[in-house]
Amino acid sequence: MAENPHWLLLIHQLPPKPDYFRVKIRRRLHRIGAVALKSTVYLLPHTEQAMEDFQWVLREIAEGGGDASICEATFVGGLNRDQIVTLFHTARNADYQQLVEETQTLMEVYPVPDHEPMKEEQRMQLLHDVRRLKRRFDDTAALDFFNASGREAAEDLLAKLEARTQAHQPPEIGPTPLSLSTLQGRVWVTRKGIHIDRMASAWLIRRFIDTEATFRFVSPRTYQHQAAELRFDMFDAEFTHEGEHCTFEVLLERTGLHDPALRAIAEIVHDIDVKDDKFQREEAVGIDRLIAGLAMTHKADEDRLARGAAIFDDLYAYFQRKQR
Known part of the structure; x- marks a missing residue:
């Protein structure tokens, strides 16, 4: 039996004139995420959405x-799947890099006020x-389509820029004074694709703040906030970056958790997440590599949280014992 086709190809020939029409079609193909195999051959993964997108381009x-x-296609010679996926990674990483550069420029224009x-x-x-x-x-x-490596860097940098819109305006949780008793059995919401700060913060919440916590990992684009939910490390969150402090540090401060072992972990998380070497923790490089490998291996946020929690449990035990 023939293998099911994995790819869609758009093979086209454009009239030599007008020039703007060629530019228009190239831009259209870029907007739907297609990559070029040849100057006249473009490729997408075989999905219903890709078929519809290509049909609109064909009509145009x-x-x-x-x-x-x-054409529906399965490659049996020449390019293999890894090489094709690399083409998509290269295209998306270029887009993410543009976002990173623009975000870095804005961070220089709007520094954290002293x-x-x-x-x-x-x-x-x-x-x-x-x-x-x-x-x-x-x-x-x-x-x-294939989780390019540049995504997390762009997303995390945007989150830091978002936090600056809240500079020196500590978010409020509501009229009830903040205490651990008000934070029990809550639904905690953060951006999907958790990495160091969100992963560590979720561990901190479930281990020390709200042992019955339920987590939701959402897309900020479609998420609609519910009054009973608490957000962390995302735009308009009740707990997020404040000034130069990462979310983990803010959670410690605002919940009154002054455990020296947690403070040591906070310094590691800060150095990895904020990247300013403020605390110069020697453990930061190793933990950074562990979290990066974890994120590469586990795509589901629930899996990342479970694996990350084991790392932070052991790290916490180490710092507790070290202080005795």
Whole structure:
């Protein structure tokens, strides 16, 4: 029996003129996430959405005086699957890198204020820029069919930029004074694709703050906040970056957890997440590699949390024993 086709090919021939039509079709193909095998052959994974996208492009080419065909394909020689996936990774990583560069530029334009809060007009402009970049990130992520490596760096940097819209404006949990008794049995929400700060914060919440915590990992683009939910390390969250502090540090401070072993872990998380070498923890490099490997191996956030919790349990035990 023949193998089911894994790919869709769009093979096209465009009229030599006008030039803008060629540019238009190239941009259209880029917007749907297609990669070029040849100058006239474009590729997408075989899905219903990809078929529909290619059909629209085919119609557009025909209306512009060109010719195109859509083929179902399985490669049996030449390119193998890993090489094809690398083409998609390269395309998406280029898009993520552009986002990283633009985000870094905005972080220089809107640094964390040292003493006075950010002016409201600055904050609103930053908020506008953050929303614009988040839309671009979501559009790119929707075309990231094979989880390109550049995604997490772009997402984490955007989260840090988002936090600056809240500079010197500590988020409120509600009219009830903050205490551990008000944080029991809650639903805790954060961005999916958890990495060091979100992973460590989720561990801290379940181990020391809310042992009955339920976690939701969401896409910020589609998430609708519910009044009973508590958000962490995401835009408009009750607990997120404040000034130069990562979410883990904020959780410790605002819940009154002053355990020296937790403070040591907070310093490691800070050095990995914020990347400013503030504490120069020698353990940071090793933990960073462990978390990176964990994230590469486990795509589901529940699996990442379970594996990460074991790491932080052992790290906590180490620092407790070291202090005796």
